[in-house]
């Protein structure tokens with residue numbers, strides 16, 4: 204069974220294509236389920252003065268959910284549309300995040316750390332943020348945020364759990380203990396993770412997470428789903444064949460799917 208649980212669309216400003224184009228593409232490439240998971244609106248920085256094209260404006264959120272639900276209905280029988288949100292974890296914004304998580308009938312909410320303070324470590328326009336920083340300290344701050352995200356109870360799974368490596372900035376020191384602690388927090392709080400194949404098209408040229416982390420996730424018994432993180436309809440399902448092959452090598456035989464925030468494992 205083929206699924207893709209991580210997708211974006213034009214509303215966020217840095218993706219192209221309407222939601223329906225992704226759904227139609229999903230049918231075309233034979234997906235049984237497509238998860239729509241656009242970015243949560245910005246909460247802790249002012250969209251008017253921050254860099255443009257980061258996420259949908261807050262007033263779009265209800266329309267996004269309505270459109271997702273309409274597509275779920277419209278394409279019933281052809282593809283299973285799951286309504287999701289890539290919810291940022293931002294320390295200090297827990298109340299606002301919780302309000303959004305509770306306000307809509309999500310099938311799933313991804314917990315992703317993009318921001319360390321006002322710095323979006325996943326934004327190619329902001330790589331200068333690394334200049335003059337102690338890389339190990341940045342990694343520590345990042346994984347600390349991931350562990351806090353896991354503990355909130357807001358999310359169903361952690362997105363691209365080692366995305367901090369995205370632009371190839373890595374400390375000289377070993378960070379295995381940080382990665383393992385993050386996975387142990389995921390396990391402790393009963394969450395899943397995703398294998399996000401989009402890492403292959405970023406400077407680090409490696410999926411999120413690494414093979415080593417996948418092995419440890421498997422050892423811990425952490426459920427896992429997969430996603431392309433497509434920001435263009437053509438990229439839906441991209442590298443997911445490689446992702447599934449990697450998972451089979453690790454030992455995974457099932458993938459996590461989400462319906463009304465309940466996890467269900469399916470064979471793949």
Ligand SMILES: [Zn+2]
Pocket residue numbers: 211215217218242434
């Ligand atoms: Zn995005």
Ligand SMILES: [Zn+2]
Pocket residue numbers: 289315317325362363
């Ligand atoms: Zn993300």
